[in-house]
Amino acid sequence: MPEGPEGDRWVGHTANLASTRPNFTQQARSTAFLDTATGMLVYRDQATRLDLASASAGDILQAVFHTVPEGVERIYITAGDPWHRDVGRYPFLRDAVAAWLNAPTEGWRTDTGRGKDRMAGHFVHARHPVGRYQREGADQHVEIRSVGEWFDPDGADPTTIRDAFVLLWKALRAHWPDAVIMGSPSQTGRDLWTRTIPARGQFSEGYPVLSEELRGLLHATAGQGRTELITPPDVPEQLPALVEYDRTFAYAKHTWKSPVGAPRRITAATFASWSEKEQTKALFGCGHWQVRVTVPDGWNHVGILPAPAPGERAWHYPRTPGTTFTTWAGGPEVYTALSNPLAPWKVEILDGLLWDDGKPLDDWSKKLKEAWASLSAQADLHGDPTHRQAAHLASRAVRSLLLYGIGSFAQRPRTVTGTTPRTAERDIPADAEIIGFDDDHVTWQRPTGFSRDPNAHPEWAATIWSGARAALLSMRMRDDNTHVGALHAPPGTVVAFRTDAIYLTASQNWPYHGQPGEYLYKGHLAGPLPAPTTEDELLALRDAGRHAFHRTRTGGDA
Template sequence: MDRTTYTAELAGLRGLRAEITAAEKAVAAAQKELDKLTAQRSRRVAGLAGYEGAQAPAVAKAAGLSVGDVVRIAPLLDPTPAAVRATRTDDHAAPAPAPAPAAEPAPIEPPAVAPSPEAEQPAPATAPAPTPASADAAGPRELPTLPEGPAGARFEAVTTGLVSKRPHFTQQTRPTVFLDAATGALAVRDQTVRLDLGTRTPGEILDAVLHAAPGTERVYITAGAPWHDGAERYSTLKDAVAAWLNTPSERWTTATGSGRDKLAGHFVHQRQPVGRYAPAAAPDSTTTEIRSMGEWFDPDGADVLTCRDAFRLLWQALRRHWDDAVLMGSPSQTGRDLWSRTIPTSGKWAGGYPVLSEELRALLHATAGQGRTELILPPRVPEQLPALVEYDRTFAYAKHLWKSPVGTPRRITAHAFAAMSEQEQTKALMSCSHWNIRVTVPQGWNHVGLLPAPVTGDRAWTYPSAPGTTFTTWAGGAEIHLALSNHLTPWKIEVLDGLLFEDGKPLDEWGKRLKAAWADLTNLSRIHADERQRTAAHLAGRAVRSVLLFGLGGFAQRPRLVSGTTPLGEPLPAGAEILGQNDQTVTWQRQAGFSRDPYAHPEWAAYVWSGARAALLDMKHRQGKEVTGHAGALHAKPGTVVYFGTDAIALTERQPWPHRGEPGDYLLKGHLTGPLQHPTTQEQYLTLRARGRAELAARGSHQ
């Protein structure tokens, strides 16, 4: 190419640039017009929900949308039968990959442990009765396994181009007020005003609040729960909440989310819903949310000023540890945002943490349960309880954040595990890992179950303890190591497959800062001279717990469920599960996979949950590196454990477990004097628990 040709090509390139710029502007203008029209359509769809006879298929056909899209805009139009919605659970396991031939499992030889006198006691003559969610009652549930070949490689991979990165912006603060919907008391800035809320519809509440406090973008309801008004007219509480959120209004419409930072639509929840509204005359203007204070903490009778002070103290405590801390709408959003601001700026993970492949996230979702909930029934415990004593682990999950799995996992097959030395096997189990195992409860075992077994039904997991019982499951290394090395009798574990991660500290800094904020508020709740401020500090401390608890749960990320209807006789979408049908349509749902969420890390949630379940059984008290004592169910006498509730245990007698006020310590929360008839349902247990807490409070006998 000569210089003349080169100059001519440059000129032509400049001309092409101008044409591309013009085309981009045309596309942007068209996109803006499309967004405007789409927003108008969404507003009209939401408005149609106010008509009692409105039906999603007719609206969908007129709007050119799917029934699922219509339901997302206007949940009140959901055509799913009420009975199906009432029984549908949130936790749906991912489809199991086709099973592949597995290598011969590698048995783990338990370490030599001298059995304690308790372990030598004979097993009960009668097999332990199943819990209300036992495998016998519900039936076993098959869990997915790791496939062989190219399909298996996806379980040792991350998602291309999806990384958790540190943000380079500060969150926007939202003008917030606190409203007692029962009395009409509104806390705005440093004053309280009384409002007339009319019939307490969303529109009337917004009119009253915005008149008293113009510019408000977030309203927290501290008492009164207006979304439960008229609930008796609906078959489920969720239907009643959806109806309230979608109450027609001439002045307000459902927010459609135009704009990068605006969330769209309502969130329907039985007790903690979120309503998002925009002025009908200016739907593209500022969105105002109506939310429940219960997302953050139970106000427990606190007035709106105390709730406002609690939020102020919470923000101040977090700002001492994050210069750019902002309280977002929910503790989950706040927790994830605060965590993202602890992503390291140097070292191996300075560029962010990679997100696992969709296949691996689905496997973790299906095989890693959360908290242990189990009611243990006679004859494993007495029919008549001498007492009911409740212990609750203080700020429990905060104790398990110091180490978490990072990077791409390495698959450990049964053959590879068998080839390891005993020291290597122990190291692998004590590292961040997730294992597919076959478990056998040892002969002579007379205590609680140690490992989760999958079952169908609401509970999803049970904890077998009958001697000789064999089951296949997945579990974290912490739980498996405990089953092998517990001080009573080692269990038999066979490794079928596993995933071994690199040990990292992605949650450590986040956890340390939250623990420091919690400690500051807890101390303030004890020493402040003003009673209102003591209460506010206590509630703020509970809010920090919610930030950690729900922030951690936000990493788990569930697969999306899409529901819809199809005319009878027409083919259903691939993978659809039929929920119900009538003489015209079939109602179905199907999994739509996972969204490309850069903050999806189910491996972190799974590892923390596994460690917390293990600590319910055996937790070590340390002074430096020295072990100074033990606590947990395995350190209580056999036959004395009545109930497990995520981070709490109920027993028939008090325990000598010290409480130093540190995260993870067991705190005496309730003591109900017996004899008591053993509860047969969780509801009966919760009633007894409330009585026990009241009795202990009346005694003033806390540890």
């Protein structure tokens, strides 16, 4: 942040831009569910088997609209991943997906958009793309989407998945009478949040959006979940076991307090002038701090604070004794570095932003937690196994509403993806990057910066992510009077972190009551086994560990 008046200008809000409570009811979309592997289509209470030919977008649209009313506006693909059908012809998945989305669709064209909640154009994503189409000469629009945006279907048939969405809708309606399930969990989660903005009181006029400069600073300096693989010699070449602990509904644990209003800039001199009590209070508050950090002598455990990885757009966690680095971090992580159970790190505050504490997400999060608890209870206790499976999927969808809703507050700089016919390559924007092509089309993308999004609040996402990363290291369970997390496992036993999960070489006696944020013992693979050196190797061991653990607990096949 620059010094003087220029830096002072950063510490404010964008003029005439705030999150406000909507004064309209969201429009529901008529939805069908399609398994392109089997051709099974479920629409309302009817199931039909379709002939999808080659399962191109055109084949799907023709088959679906030959069978169901023209009012269908959303088709969820539950299995089959048709956009991957020609992966062997392309060097990257995105190229295959772009070609599938842009293949000719007789009678349909790429949607140009309509209405406030209707996005235009296809969304190219390697695994969960969105195809948006409009019928030629008619005001008829339809999306083809992956249900994997919401949850892993785990082999469920389209009828069970439709039932899961019905259960999700009913659980949400218990808390939001006007709840509507939109196309993605991020859209739906954020829409539901806007309907919890208070109609009276301090923020009845809305939550102002930070300046573009501060949003850019937070985008560049506030990472998301911790993903780290620790390899030999920091762990044994042969692991005695691989044990997985996964935090249940983790982010819901960190939404009770969030920053509100315009932040104060806290300089190094100001922080140093405070008493220890004032400094501790600031680090417990809603802040984002630039710090110079030194790993203490004799340190033999995992790193605590994230640092920009040299030459990469990523984060790493320095842990070599004596290493000094400069980074930005949230208060929970800085406080963990100073007060961890092993040895305090040297942390010097260089600069910072400190907000007032507020509860802009608390009501939203409480309602989602209650919906999740209700669906989880059904998944555990209902007598019908099909209903249990649908309720389990619905509970996972609630998790996605919160997880991706929080992610949407971060408002990354926008990147527009487009396709242009090879015959019109001169029309490709000059600042675009070519990301794929075939004989007929060129696929490109270009950055467009930050939009005037009234619901952009990266300060909320950054606070939650920092709290979640700190809880991976150390978290107090008040009712059990104990601490859990990676720093409470012996040195050399932590193999990996993956957002909400820790992978260890031995099981821990950590209590679990099924509450948000607690560590669920989820997988155990007995060793000796080779320490993973790549993410793919870790995931293969994780899946084997889950399968083995399930068999041990059930006494049979998973």
